Amino acid sequence: MNNLANCPFVIVGASGDLTYRLLMPAIFRLRELGQWNSPVIGYSPDKWDDNQFREHVGEGLRQFVPEFTAQRWSDFSALLHFHQGELTRSDFSTLQRTVGDGSAVIYLALPPALFGTAAQALAEAGLNRAPDGFRRLVVEKPFGHDLASAQTLRQALHEGWQEDQIYRIDHFLGKETAQNLLVFRLTNRFLASMWDAEHIRSVQITYAETLGLEGRWRYYEHAGALRDMLQNHLMQLFTLVAMDPPGTWSADSLHNHKTEVLRAVRPFKDVDHNAVRGQYVGGTVAGKTVAGYREEPHIDPGSTTETFAALKLTVDNWRWQGTPFYLRSGKRLAEDYAEVAIELKEVPRGLFGEGHKNWLVFRMKPDETIDMVVWAKEPGLALKTRRRILSTPYRREHEMEYSAYEQLLLAVLQGDRTPFPRYDEVEEAWRIVDPVLKAWSQGDPETYPAGSQGPHGQTHLMALHGGWRRLGETDQDS
Numbered sequence: 001m002n003n004l005a006n007c008p009f010v011i012v013g014a015s016g017d018l019t020y021r022l023l024m025p026a027i028f029r030l031r032e033l034g035q036w037n038s039p040v041i042g043y044s045p046d047k048w049d050d051n052q053f054r055e056h057v058g059e060g061l062r063q064f065v066p067e068f069t070a071q072r073w074s075d076f077s078a079l080l081h082f083h084q085g086e087l088t089r090s091d092f093s094t095l096q097r098t099v100g101d102g103s104a105v106i107y108l109a110l111p112p113a114l115f116g117t118a119a120q121a122l123a124e125a126g127l128n129r130a131p132d133g134f135r136r137l138v139v140e141k142p143f144g145h146d147l148a149s150a151q152t153l154r155q156a157l158h159e160g161w162q163e164d165q166i167y168r169i170d171h172f173l174g175k176e177t178a179q180n181l182l183v184f185r186l187t188n189r190f191l192a193s194m195w196d197a198e199h200i201r202s203v204q205i206t207y208a209e210t211l212g213l214e215g216r217w218r219y220y221e222h223a224g225a226l227r228d229m230l231q232n233h234l235m236q237l238f239t240l241v242a243m244d245p246p247g248t249w250s251a252d253s254l255h256n257h258k259t260e261v262l263r264a265v266r267p268f269k270d271v272d273h274n275a276v277r278g279q280y281v282g283g284t285v286a287g288k289t290v291a292g293y294r295e296e297p298h299i300d301p302g303s304t305t306e307t308f309a310a311l312k313l314t315v316d317n318w319r320w321q322g323t324p325f326y327l328r329s330g331k332r333l334a335e336d337y338a339e340v341a342i343e344l345k346e347v348p349r350g351l352f353g354e355g356h357k358n359w360l361v362f363r364m365k366p367d368e369t370i371d372m373v374v375w376a377k378e379p380g381l382a383l384k385t386r387r388r389i390l391s392t393p394y395r396r397e398h399e400m401e402y403s404a405y406e407q408l409l410l411a412v413l414q415g416d417r418t419p420f421p422r423y424d425e426v427e428e429a430w431r432i433v434d435p436v437l438k439a440w441s442q443g444d445p446e447t448y449p450a451g452s453q454g455p456h457g458q459t460h461l462m463a464l465h466g467g468w469r470r471l472g473e474t475d476q477d478s
């Protein structure tokens with residue numbers, strides 16, 4: 001159990017969906033696991049008292065936490081308090097008096113447009129400093145909707161808060177496979193000497209979803225797949241694969257190396273040859289007929305929002321000269337399938353035939369596994385080869401699964417900044433996608449049927465490579 005019994009965890013925006021669906025279930029589970037001791041102060045303009053707030057939270061937990069029981073609830077609910085207020089300096093001053101002089105974490109569970117205003121008002125009310133402890137501010141993606149707005153947001157946050165007080169949540173960095181990418185690559189000697197363009201032909205990072213909008217039209221229609229998934233989540237996975245190994249394990253060293261490789265990504269001049277967008281039309285997903293994006297409720301029938309995006313990144317540094325990185329993600333695709341797949345070059349001379357390609361695959365969905373595609377002799381009288389898969393599930397059966405939010409909330413309390421992107425990483429990622437956003441502000445995305453592999457155009461990105469790996473087709477022995 002962390003000993004932060006006196007460190008309130010304030011959620012500004014306590015009656016919103018994020019608090020209800022994700023934050024409270026994560027905090028409840030951490031409490032169950034003996035990892036959470038901090039009082040939670042819900043803050044919002046609702047005219048609630050502690051009990052009404054507790055009822056609201058309890059209702060969500062019953063829905064989202066399978067192991068919820070009344071007995072566990074009474075212990076947990078005692079941690080919950082409510083403070084009514086607006087995002088103003090005077091209301092936050094009252095909150096500051098409740099919080100006192102000690103440590104506190106303040107989580108902005110608010111629409112992104114309010115981050116700057118809230119952060120400034122909190123600072124003006126003195127919530128950004130504590131004579132007897134720390135103050136931390138947590139914000140959730142999206143961090144801006146393009147480079148200029150990300151810079152404006154950074155300035156607004158930095159007016160009252162130091163960078164090392166700010167924790168930016170990109171929940172992918174709380175996923176086990178994301179964390180394992182670093183651990184696996186930086187602890188296995190045999191990988192160290194092959195982690196470069198001399199040995200790696202390409203890298204494919206895929207995050208495919210069967211889900212559609214799930215009622216998030218208001219946000220998604222203005223975001224699209226590039227902003228929603230590639231600029232942040234997939235770009236972060238890219239940095240973990242592509243960065244140079246840091247000299248020491250510290251947040252600053254890690255962020256320096258991640259930023260450096262983002263800076264090395266060549267600016268897009270010719271967007272058409274390096275980026276592909278698509279939008280789903282009606283089709284069948286898992287046996288169910290589903291509507292096209294433009295037919296979804298509330299969506300403009302002429303919408304050009306992309307529901308699929310793919311990028312080819314070229315990295316101009318010594319390590320990756322000549323190795324492309326392909327990133328793609330989309331909604332209403334054939335499968336829930338996600339992986340980081342490293343394609344190795346073939347041996348310089350094939351003594352036993354050609355086409356012996358090795359892959360190292362970090363699969364995230366449908367299961368978390370680490371797979372290596374290798375070649376071995378087929379038993380028998382001839383020197384014939386066959387493909388074998390060395391596969392290990394990431395987790396043993398009895399091992400506990402922590403959600404990304406559980407991992408990250410705990411990291412905030414512990415002051416571990418490694419899994420939170422620094423402002424310069426965020427801005428470099430916007431610098432990379434900005435020209436694509438500009439190019440895509442005109443014209444229409446290619447269409448693809450819901451339930452398919454995505455738009456045909458994605459194959460052109462792979463002109464020099466063997467093509468995308470098929471969604472849902474895990475590697476098999478031959």
Ligand code: BG6
Nearest residue numbers: 141171172209211228229233404
């Ligand atoms: C979110 C996106 O950040 O990540 C969603 O806004 C997406 O559109 C989600 O579905 C995917 O993450 P996960 O962890 O739910 O698979």
